[in-house]
Amino acid sequence: MTTDAIATTAGADGGLVPAVLEVDQLTVTFKIRTRPFRPKQQVTAVNQATFSIARGETLSLVGESGSGKSSTGRGILRLVPLAGGSVRLSGVDVSQLSTAELRKQRRHMQMIFQDPYSSLDPSAQVRDSIGEPLKVHEHLGGQQLTARVAELLDRVGLPAHYMSRYPYEFSGGQRQRVAIARAIALQPRLVICDEAVSALDVSTQNQVINLLEKLQDEEGLSYLFIAHDLGVVRHISDRVAVMYLGRIVEVGPAERVFESPAHPYTVALLSASPVPNPVIQRTRKRIILAGDLPDPSDPPSGCPFTTRCPEVMEICTQVMPPAVEVAGGGHVLCHLYDHVPPPVTPVAIRPTEQPVMHLDAVSPAET
Amino acid sequence: MSGSDGSFDREMDFQDPWTGFTGWGDTAADDVTGESAARRFVRRFAGHRVAVLALVLIVLLILVAIFAPTIAPFDPNKQSLANHLKGPSSTHWLGTDELGRDVLSRIVYGSRVSLTAALQAVVIAVLLGVPPGLLAGFFGSWIDVIISRLTDAVMSFPPLLLAIGIVGVFGAGLRNAMLAVGIIFAPRFLRLTRSAVLSVRQETYIEASRSIGTSTTRILRTRILPNILSPLVVQISLSLGFAMLAEAGLSFLGLGVQPPQASWGAMVGRAYRYLDEAPTLVIFPGLAIVLAVLGFNLLGDGLRDSFGRETRKGGA
Incomplete structure (x- = not known):
């Protein structure tokens, strides 16, 4: 399905691999009133971040709190307005799309959020939460939708009859599985995992990471994995980008960055x-x-x-x-x-x- | 979904499901947490005795209104001047009024007027209040400023003056009086909706919907509205009681139903002139008003208590 992936980038092995995501000079700024009765100040959360992710690759974004990791992820998805730079997804410049075109392109890039307790609508059954992308983009309904949701639940290791349940009936790990099912429903090219396992306890983390890796193998997904747990990052990443104060200060293959860090x-x-x-x-x-x-x-x-x-x-x-x-x-x-x-x-x-x-x-x- | 092995497997999330995974099968956990939101609501509401009593009262009231012609012993408008201002008797259980009309029959028919009037006022208030409240809360900025200032303007207007003004322009009658009540109630719904939307739109699941590519109107309809519904339902129930009271008040003043039609407020309004001769004339329709309003208010309280969100189970 990624036949229109025309752009290429140097992969970890030096060969040319089609790039799913190319981020060039991405800048995200916020205007924040730091003190009352003072003019708002401009805060540069992400400063000219440049990187790319190949098909089937996992790039981790690490850094301390406030370094701009999440803002980078949200900037790529245009959940926050961009102050500059471009984001190309399979060659399509997402940063220049109109609102309507962007909505259509969103099916190719999905996000898994940190807190599985707040990322699912508490008033909606799991069927509606997982089915939302299918309803919006493929206009599915009725039995077709039920069948697809059942299939998705099965792929993330949950019984199909859980679809008529509400989020509060699930544990944190199960909720995150539901969130993953929802993210992969449209066979996206890129999934941004924003601290997707940080809120889970260690044994549950392990399962969710295994699930993410399994899905990556099956679908050729590319992950932008935002995390602060370096143990998890080392395990899952092909490449690692280190952020400090909105800047990406080092990028490299995970092995190299962990064994001989440069910065x-x-x-x-x-x-x-x-x-x-x-x-x-x-x-x-x-x-x-x-x-x-x-x-x-x-x-x-x-x-x-x-x-x-x-x-x-x-x-x-x-x-x-x-x-x-x-x-x-x-x-x-x-x-x-x-x-x-x-x-x-x-x-x-x-x-x-x-x-x-x-x-x-x-x-x-x-x- | 009873557990085949009967064990309560709380730990299932901590086992690695990919080695020899064949599915969980039926687990006892289904019995513990497999309760739909509706059933949970019914269970909690049923535990609320006063609210159940209030619900019974209101259902009874609705039945009386529907079957008024069968229940009422006499024609509510049939006069019998020979029998005027009689106290309660075996023929006229609640006595007769100054024109000799049966009070019980008039109260029974009056329930129709009171209920439909209250419903009409609340529907108008919801239609006028909820949509702008949604917009103001969700979009904020200048839309919010304009809508909120308009609301303030309506709220600062004396309610009775507004009612008299509307009746003065459109003519006396129950429909116009209830239009006024609806306009007076609308700002409450608007403010309630706006503040509920303000808190819901901060939630991650709204951002999650947006990241999927869901349109704004769809987010408002499928994500925001269901999550603000419970305070709205409570407010509707409470407002029905207040609207009934407003109808009684306006009819008492002659701004509501016109004679000879019976409404509880109008009955009290006419009867107070004969307070020393026949005090029951005021007491019985007054009692009907008290019971109905109390019913709606207690029902509203019960609904509010039963809607409360379940505390989070388990931990992440």
Whole structure:
């Protein structure tokens, strides 16, 4: 069904694989009143994000809270207005479509939301929730609809007679299965999983991830997997993109990013993820980043990570680093790898933006 | 859907269903949670004794109104001046009025007027209030501002003055009086709808519908409306009681039904002049009003309690 997939991109193996999704310079901004009686401030949630996802590929988007992961997902689906850039789905520029055309294209891109307790209409039977995309796009009804819903329930591992039930009668994992059935009802090309397993307990997470992988194998689905649990990300991803303050600072094959992270932020992020081995967990070095994410309405100049980066250089506060290829695949936006830095006259770092960071081992005795 | 093995399998979500998975079969869980929303509502409502009593009262009232010609012992408009202002007796159970008409028959026929008038007023109020409330709540911004300010204007107008004005323009009569009541009640429905929509439209399932490609009108119809229905039904029930009271009041003032037609309010209105000679003339239709209004209000309370959303079961 993706015969009109004309665009291609370099896949993880270097070969040319048709790209299902191409995101180019995607920018999402919000106007927020931070203090009462003051003019609204513009906050750039996503800043020129560029990446692509091949057919059957899973790209994970990781980063701390507020880094713009969810806004990227919502921007791609145009659930939030775009401030710039383009989103191409199988070659169709979604960002330029009219409202009516966009509604038709939505069948090719679906979303699974974080909280399965609020993403299903509590007053609607499961049949109506799963059947909604079929009613809207294929105008199904009656027995045809029932048959399709039964088939979908079966594919996500739920008995068909559950269709006459209401969401409150299900557990979290079952609800997420219903949400998945609804997302795959129209055989979409792209499914955005926005923290789709974060609200579930670990054993249920495992089942839902297995289900997602099974469906990917069967349908050739592409996933944009938004998550903060790096263990899950490592398991499910083909490639990983790391976001910090609205910027994608590193992209690469999952293996490479986890084994030899290039960006200092990726290094810190990985060191913050617990290792399921108590001995290693206690003795390994952890990098504790000082401070919080900077105010997104007033981002630092140059590289967004300058205020917390252990390797900060003078050039970092002045120039946004360009994308540099990394050995092993992908690219990184960091001056450490930028061997031909543009000539810049040295300027003193502003005192308020002194880099603060501790790079030391946490003593196990203290905990 | 009784469990074949009789075990209550709460843990089924934690087993890996892909290894040797053959389906859950019938589980006892079906018995525990397999209750439709309608049945849950009936169960909770049935536990509410006062509300059930109120429902019985209202059903009785509706039956009386439907079968008025069979129930009423006399023609409600037949005068008998020789028998005027008689107290309760074996022929005239509730006595006769100043023109010798049977009070019981007039109350029975009056129930028709009271019920249809209340229904008419509430239908008008719902039609005028709910659609703009939906739009104001869902779209917000300038649409909300315009609709809300218009509502404020209607609400700030003295209700009785509005009723007198409408009756003055369109002429006296029950239909016009109830149009006025409907207009007066509409802002309540509008505000209730608007605030309910405001909270529902924040829910993720609305965004989920939008991400599927569902049109706005369809979202309003299939996702918003069903989720704001329970406060609306409660408000309708309460408003029926108040509309009945308003009809009585307006008929008492001569703005509602015109003689010789009987309505409870009009009966009280005519009878108060003979209060010292025949106090029962006021008491019986007054009692009918009290019972009917009380019935609708208690029913509304019961509905509200029974509609409340079930607390979340299980945890994620």
